[in-house]
Amino acid sequence: MDTPLIIQTISLKKFYGAGETQVIALAGIDLEIHQGELVAVMGPSGSGKSTLLNILACLDQPSEGHYYLNGTDVSSLNRTELAFIRSSKLGMVFQSYNLLPRLTALENVMLPLFYRRENRLSPAQNRERAIAALDIVGLSGRTHHYPNQLSGGQQQRVAIARALINNPVLILADEPTGNLDSHASAEIMELFQQLHEQGRTILIVTHEHEVADQTERILTLRDGALVSDHSNGKSRKSERPSSQPAVEVPHELS
């Protein structure tokens, strides 16, 4: 492929414990994901998909092997350095949304800007940015609502806007539709499709085939190993922006 590599892992291993009781969570994963891909990771519980996600999300470190994120080896960084990487390069979406209940939708979206270290913007610019991000997920009319005033699907959209706010090179979603009904799930997947079409790199961990089927590439894990990696046949748009994706209002929603 001609597009740059976002994720590259080289015999990534993760062990828990030591000696006879040692558990091998990841048995050596070699994975390459390019910019603009929409990838699903599947596998039964205990297959190691959560461990893989934690390492890809820079929340955990591999026991062995290397993980290059956007060209940087992040496998042996300390906690603070990992936090910088999370802040500048990653966007996370969780199954249970993880919105702070005492903050409005807008404030929740702005939360990652709080921990940003480089290219800090003025409060007014931050607000503008957050409003633009909420606009992308179709919630520009809900900026001052609190999470408990929003439906599950809307909360997850706020969470996705939050993941977009720092303009990350990679969006990681952990069972993003796990708490949603089928209608809301479809909406969320449609949103991921749109982001994908804008050139975002997205990795979704899921156990739902309906979700995985809407991606272009499905990775299957079993017992800590990658057992299959097949293209979904569902072709993505051939035209992808070559520049870094930016938070801007897509024409479909404007």
Place this chain on the structure above:
Amino acid sequence: MNFLEIFKESWRSLKANKLRSLLTTLGVIIGVAAVIVMIAISAGTEATIAESIYSLGSNLVFISSSFSRVGPNQGPQPQQGGLVYDDVAAIREKVKGVTGATVDQQASVTVRYNSTTLDGVTLIGTTPDYPTVRGLEVASGRYFNETELERAQKVAVLGKTIAQNLFGESDPIGQSIMVNKTRLTVIGVMAEKGLVGGTDFDQLIYTPIKVVFQKFTPSQFARFMGDRVRQITVSVDPKANLDDVVQQINLLLATRHGVTLDSPDFSIRTQADIVKAREETTQTFRNLLIWVASVSLIVGGIGIMNIMLVSVSERTREIGLRQALGATPWDIHLQFLTEALMLSLVGGVIGMLAGIGGSFLFGKLSEMRTVIVPSAIGLAFGSAALVGIFFGFLPARRAAMLDPIVALRHE
């Protein structure tokens, strides 16, 4: 992430639990208020002591005979040597910077006028400059003069209360009173002075000291010993160097008494010495109060630590999320430390206001005087901040050390 943002964020977290935050700060509020009130009370007490000592007259030096106790129940007796009446004149003449020197010799007497008899009245033999040195005023009539002193004329000036007790509304001047077996003529009444340094000046009868020597010295033996006095009070010119005057008196008296300065038969104290000695007696009490106040401040700190630990465990998931969104361990640490600091500072501010108000009220409502000491406010507020940082450290560290994976999974 800048400090303003951290402060805003912390403030928001605390506001989310208003009642709990307020209750948590209660310990600090009480501690800070207690420190301020306690210091205000002890400062007030000290001011009262100092004032009462300085109201004896200004810039005084007190010279006392050194006493030795001779057997039980005999009271203090002058040693061989000690101060004599002629020392007063010598000090007046020879020491530079002295504006007056007076002496008093007291005797407990029974006073009778017509049918009124008063027992256990203090008769005080002095010199004519006694009112000047001690800052007393004559209300009516006059004080006795040098001639009356030298001739040991049997005159008396009455303290206000004594005059009222003996004469009621009628004019005592020119009347004769019986003091023990001696008849004294009343020539004046002193203005009201009140209780100063343990002596009620309104309950005294003033008379020339030579009268006391002649008529009221308790035993023939003592009379034989000469005109001994217990205490000489010297007033010093405010422009003169006090230490220098004290040194001059030391040398003069040592020479006159034929003693060395290593083992003098007298002792000299200034008002500052007395104030200091009195303050030392209140010191222990004050320290105890401040300790109690400090303990309540520490208890307040433990309260903050406790609630911060609860907060960390309640917000484990939030901490995990913040970490996932890019917060470093230090960011988390700083946020919780700031929250603890804010709790203690809010407590400090409220406690400060309560302490100032409390000191004021206490001074109004009770007999005790209070003086609000600005440095005490600073001290209490500073301690509150330190308590916040100290007791906030452990919870903040615990929060910062949370593993984001575990924290995010926390229910």
